[in-house]
Amino acid sequence: MILEQLKELEKESLQRGIPILGREKGTWLLQKILETKPIKILELGTANGYSGCILGSQGAKLTTIDINKALSEEAKNNFKTFKINATILLGDALEKIKKFQNKSFDLVFIDFAKKSYIKTLEDSIRILKKNGIIIADNITFPGCQNYKEAVLKDTRLKTEIIQIKDGLACSKKL
Ligand SMILES: C[S@@+](CC[C@H](N)C(=O)[O-])C[C@H]1O[C@@H](n2cnc3c(N)ncnc32)[C@H](O)[C@@H]1O
Numbered sequence: 259m260i261l262e263q264l265k266e267l268e269k270e271s272l273q274r275g276i277p278i279l280g281r282e283k284g285t286w287l288l289q290k291i292l293e294t295k296p297i298k299i300l301e302l303g304t305a306n307g308y309s310g311c312i313l314g315s316q317g318a319k320l321t322t323i324d325i326n327k328a329l330s331e332e333a334k335n336n337f338k339t340f341k342i343n344a345t346i347l348l349g350d351a352l353e354k355i356k357k358f359q360n361k362s363f364d365l366v367f368i369d370f371a372k373k374s375y376i377k378t379l380e381d382s383i384r385i386l387k388k389n390g391i392i393i394a395d396n397i398t399f400p401g402c403q404n405y406k407e408a409v410l411k412d413t414r415l416k417t418e419i420i421q422i423k424d425g426l427a428c429s430k431k432l
Contacts, residue, residue, distance in 0.1 A: 260315040260340070261285060267308055267336060276329070278308035279369065279395060283422050287312050287367075287393070290428070294391060296364035302351040302378060303370030307333030307342070309395075313367060314342035323351040324370075355381040363387065368394040372401030379408055383415070386431045397425040 261284055271278045279287065291313065299313050304324035310333060314320040320337075322344060324330050330346050337344040347354050351370050355378055366382045368375055375394055382392045397406050397419060409417045409429045417429040 260312055261288060263340065264308060264311055267306070267311075271306060271308055276305055276308075278305055279312070280423070283395065283420075283426060284309070284312050286420060286422055286426070288315065290391070290393070291316050291318070291365075294365070296390075298363045299365045299367065300355070300358065300363045300385065301367045301369070302355065303368070304333045304346060305329050305369075307336035307340075307344075309367065309369060310344055311336060311340045311342055313365070314344055315340070317343070318364075320344040321347065323347045323349065323354045325350055352377055355385070358385045360384055361387045364390045366390070366392045368392065369396070372396060372399050375402050375405035376408060379405065379412075383412075383431060388431060390431050392427075392429045392431070394427045394429075395424075397427040399424060 296318050299318045299320045301310055301322035304310055304322040306329050310320055310322050330348050333346055352374055363385050364387055409415055409427055415429040416432055417427055420426040
C-alpha cells in the first residue's frame with residue numbers, strides 16, 4: 259500500500275522541514291482517489307513528490323508544477339521509485355495553469371503559495387471536467403481564507419471542508 263511505502267519519505271521530509279501533506283491527510287486523499295478514479299490530475303506545488311505519489315498511485319496521469327528546481331529533481335527520483343506516471347513542470351503555477359485547455363483534468367490539487375490559491379480558482383474551474391474536483395490543502399491557514407469563502411459560496415461548486423489537521427477543501431464542479 260502506497261502510504262506504507264511512503265513512510266520513509268514522510269519521515270525524511272519532516273526531518274528536513276519539507277512541508278508535505280503527511281499520512282493523516284494522505285489517507286483521506288488516497289480514499290478520495292480510490293472513490294473518484296481520476297484519469298488526469300494537476301497538482302500545484304510538487305515539493306519532493308510525496309502527495310504526487312499518492313495522487314498518481316492508482317495509475318492516473320499526473321502533471322505537477324513547482325518553482326523549486328532542487329525539490330523537483332527529488333520529486334523526479336521519487337516518482338521513478340514509486341512508478342508514478344508524472345510530468346513535472348518547473349515554474350510559476352499561476353502562469354502554467356493558464357496554458358491548459360478547458361475541461362482537461364479530473365482533479366486539481368492545490369498545495370503551493372497560500373495567498374495565491376484564490377488566483378488559481380477560475381482557471382481550476384475552467385480546466386476541470388464536469389464532476390471533477392478541486393482539493394486545496396491547509397485550508398484553515400489565514401492566507402487561504404479568501405479561497406475558502408469563495409469556494410463555499412460559488413454556485414458552480416459543491417464544497418465540503420475536511421477537518422483533518424489544518425484542513426482541506428474539497429470542491430466538486432457541478
Ligand atoms: C507545501 S509544499 C507542497 C507539498 C506537496 N504537495 C506534498 O504534500 O508533498 C509547497 C510547494 O509549492 C512550491 N511553490 C511555492 N510557490 C510556487 C509557485 N508560485 N509556483 C509553483 N510552485 C510554488 C514550493 O516550492 C513548495 O515546494
